[in-house]
Amino acid sequence: MLVQSNVSLRHLNTFGLDADARFFINVHSVDELAAILHDPEWKNTPKFILGGGSNILLTRDIEALVIHPAIVGITVVEENEETVVLAVGAGEVWHDFVMHCVDKGYGGVENLSLIPGTVGAAPMQNIGAYGVEVKSVIECVEAVDIESGEKRIFSNEECQFGYRESVFKKSLKDKYVITGATFRLNKKPVLNAAYGDVQKTLREMGAEIPTIRDVSEAIMQIRRSKLPDPAEIGNAGSFFKNPEIPVAQFAHLRELFPEIPGYPVDAETTKVPAGWLIERAGWKGYREDDIGVHARQALVLVNYGGGSGAKIKALSEKIRESVNKKFGITLNVEVNIH
Template structure:
């Protein structure tokens, strides 16, 4: 079967990254079906080019023009599948908007993903980053995914174990899986659902509404309200959400920090380590609301770096490095960026 590949040269990427960084790609291809993807990477010229896979561009920092092929994953489709006695199974194509997909599952009476409402990006990006918020992560509801392996030219199915999920991490960010391209994702949503309001801020926001037994829609709407109150809309001001991971340190290291900084925000992990609040560390170093050139730190949330207007990737990178340097100098803690630098 002949597959039409509409390759666009010198393509602007400003609308394909939520930071709103101005950059261009040498070649661009919008992928709307799996056959296009397979055909494109079977072409020896295209396959030999440096490759960047983009969905919503919400977890990438473009540091310059991309001298290669951008594959824009725009595959659409979502469906309720045959599940099990304990779980509903739902599948969505990689190009589906994540927030719209989550709201659709809630509207279908299939709860589970509501704590992950209003996270920017696409469904295909969710497993890569193992996105998480308000006491939930992708891995908690993940069943399997389909990915294209350019090295073999074949599609593969991967379960949770194969994806090697960790905190804001997966095999897709590691050498073993960096070249795999996610085509669709299937989630397992519990039939015996109970609201997840373990996260203190969410529990307080639900209680403030006088809701004793929240529904999935109550949880989703509350998460949306909290996020809108704290975080900037990329449509209004360029950003990639939380820019740094919350650092994890040993219990001993945390104790030493607490002795010097009793107000240190920390959360004990199941393995005995302590997760520190990166936003608190950045705020204490005086960066909240500050700018460095055309890039800055959001006034309402120190974990979010923003494009004040006309910032380049180098501007954002310089700001991030300055913040990392100050936090490391004061607390001896290394902050790791969440976005991929390209």
């Protein structure tokens, strides 16, 4: 295994930011990962896990051993007439995995088409889009303890999934390397196309009786129309979470702002689109030198080229302060800031 020194991470973060890793290694198997974690030469060196870099804002160089899980493979573990169980390596590109499932007719992840990143990041973030979260199809997650090098299997329940959350972002943050995940998918899928944009796009496509491929294609069309391609404009997708506020607070806001959208979470909580709040606070399309807020989606902060992570972080703090002042809502960041 080759440990490199002073490696640029520009190609491993979708913001396209210049940051260097003091040390860097690709690991292609669980055994390779365990070996580097057990190696006395690196035992006391801080470790930093970096997958596809699609949900991270690098504000400085990383003075650590950056481990990039490059464990790939999609294996059928179990199959019957109704379902199929797939074990997938953490290094697989998420969208490639989704397309594999669509090609095979396996339902459950089609609504998560075109989400950037790797399979290993999916459970950590509990990625979600258009009415589906990845927790609904995960059976278990395989991970390795950074301190001991020991392998552990986390059940769905043990992952403690929440809204863009998991145990790997909370109590076990920086303690485990996710090496793979196991998914249970449907061979006789029930489609989730309740979102208005999805229904509208399916109608425009002429998909009267849509398939999982139709749903996948519709969602890709929507995402491409609303979100910038990181290969063209550096970004990490949604920078902020959609806030969930008490029903009473939402009712008060609706008196002040009758057009404010809200979606019931439960009897006591309403979810408000962060993009709407940011746009109404005047930030949509804002540009400051080489960074800014995307012109079509206020939820996305962008690096037009040559921007810095520190400047993007400072902009995000200005946006949070502005939204809080106007609406009394504190936005929480979805992106991991380092």
